[in-house]
Amino acid sequence: MTTTTSSSRHAGATASSPRATARAGGLHPLGVFVLLAGAFLPIMDFFITNVALPSIDASLRASASSMELVIAGYGVAYAALLVLGGRLGDRYGRRRVFLGALMGFVLASLACGTAPTVGALIGARIVQGATAALLVPQVLATFHHVLDGERKARAVALYGATSGIAAVVGQLVGGLLVGADIAGTTWRPVFWVNVPIGVMVLLVAARIVPDTRSHHPVGIDLPGTVLFAATLTALLVPLTEGHSLGWPWWTWLLIAVAVVLGAVTHVVETRAERRGEVPLLPPSLLRLPSMSRGLVMVFAFSVGFGAFMFVFALTVQNGLHADALHGGLAILPMALLFFAGSLLAPRVITRFGRAALTAGAVVQLAGLAALVTVLSVAWPQVGLWDMAGPLALVGAGQSMLFAGLFRSVLADVPTHLGGVGGGVLITLQQSGLALGVATLGTLYLSLAPHGVSQAFAGVEYVQMVIVALLAVGCAALPRFSRAASAAPLAVDA
Structure with missing residues (x-):
């Protein structure tokens, strides 16, 4: 990637047309929001389907495991190909890949909406996830390439906020x-x-x-991509299908195969880096303080978040017998507080550092505990207003924790590896979301016949343990630098 400063890149850009600015390699002020809009759709689409699951079930006669695959199939394709998407943008041009992937995403969305069977829907969702994987990495990579200093920090913070807001808004829009x-x-x-x-x-x-690209693009790493995709598939297929099929022998065999594939992936990636290549998941990059500590926390956060959005939608509609509209509206307090918190998070984190993330985790934990209490005590006479307060706490806490984790993970990543680092971050995030649906979603479906409120509480107890660990783990993150007000991505080891 180039090292040209943003001031020289943007000289005279304000007087030029948007097309001329793009040709010159600069980013028009509106371009940040256009790129964010391109990232918003794929992230929203992971969650917008949650509220529609009961309707899909009734329309296409889908089984419980098929409903999980509608969500997890998208997530697996998304996670497995994200880093590959970043490499293709570096090599062939991020604008070209962004536009081509967006066109593919639109066509796949059209196919999802016209799917005649649940099998066709799952297939279209996998294609949709694959195109999303090519689309999203171009956003962070373009920010790293054409922006500097405070502008880049603000754009990355907005991306983190967009990711969380898209998830919550997805369920609201889906319900509407x-x-x-x-x-x-x-x-x-x-x-x-x-x-x-x-x-x-x-x-x-x-x-x-x-139209940007890397002047020194790294290789595609086909072996690493195939092995990582195979590992995810071998893990998530039995986790989603096992419960409904009674856990036949092949599900346990696939889980064992996933463990072996994961070990082989690590060995292959390590050897590739020793040969001077840049593998799909570079071990040296993963050893950076911000990456090694932050990615574990992002993954854990995503497991809980993905599971929560899945089981909450089913609890409100299947348990409380609310229609899809009210199911979507139920999440509104969480959406509003997440949005407000995302706007305040950069300033609060700059002032209070890691303590702000710990406080966010504690607030989220309090909201989850209150929500479980309300549903357990008042079930089934639970109204939307009864859940509004706890959901608002959940949204406020999540926004602070989410924004801080994104900011911390990318802090140590060199500019020339910005695309790779961003791809690794989103890969772990999406893998966590899919794994959350496959594991805690399966736990919920297995407990639901014995009582929906008890099933929801069981899943949320697990998530509360995760959030409590995150609250403690924030102290292990790199310390945010005092210079963060000028360059919010800088941290001290």
């Missing part, structure tokens, strides 16, 4: 669309909504997103 039942199409508009928005982003991005 399914509840509207446009022309009797029930759940299908949750996928079709991507089409007009995606086309608009595509047209604007073609004009103002700069």
Whole structure:
């Protein structure tokens, strides 16, 4: 990647047209938000389907494991190909890959919305996840390439906020669309909504997103990509299908194979780096203080977050018998506080450092405990207002913890490895989301026949343990530097 400063890159850009700015390699002020919009859709789409699951079940006669695969299949394809997407952008041009992937995502969304069977829907979701994996890495890589200093820090912080907000807004929008039942199409508009928005982003991005690429692109690492994808698949398929099938012998065999594949992946990646290559998951990059500590926490946070969004949607609709509209509205307090917290998080973290992340974890833990108490005591006479306060606490705490973890993980990553580091971060995030649905989602489905409120409480007890560990683990993160107000990504070891 180039080392040109942003001031020289943007000289005279304000007087030029958006297309001229893009040709010059700069980023038009609107370009940050266009790129964020491109990242918003794939992240939202992981969660927008949660509220639609009961309608999909009724329409396509889907089994419980099939519903999990509708979510997890997208997540596996997304996680397995993210780093590859970043490498392709570095080599062939991030603007070209961004536009091509966005077009593919729009077409896959159209296919999801017209799927005649649950098998076709799962297949289209896998394609949708694959195109999302090519799309999203271009956003962070472009920020690292064309922005510097405070502008880059602000853009990365906005990306972190966008990721969390998209997750919460996804379920809200999903509930609104399914509840509207446009022309009797029930759940299908949750996928079709991507089409007009995606086309608009595509047209604007073609004009103002700069055409950047690495001057020294790293290799594709096909062996690492295949092994990592195989490891994820071998792990998540039995975890999602095992419960409904009674855990036949092949599910345990696949789990054992996943462990072996994970070990082989580590050996192959280590040897590739020793040969001077840049593997899919570079061991040396993973040993950086911010990466080694922060990625574990991002993964754990994502496991709990993905599971929560999945089981909460099913609890409200299947347990409390709310329609999809009210199921989506139920998450609104969490969405509002997450949004407000995301706006305040950069300033609060700059002032209080790691203590802000610990406080966020404690607030989230209090919200989860209050939510479980409300559902356990008042079940089944639980209204939306009864859950509003606890959900607001959950959203406020998550926003601080989420923003801080994203900021910490990328702090030590060199600029020339920005695309690789961003890809590794999102890979672990998406892997955690998919694993959360596959593991804690399966736990919920196995407990639900004995009582929905008890099933929800069982899953949330596990998540509360995760959040408590995160609260303690924040002290192990690199200390945020006093210079963070000027360069919020800087940390001390």
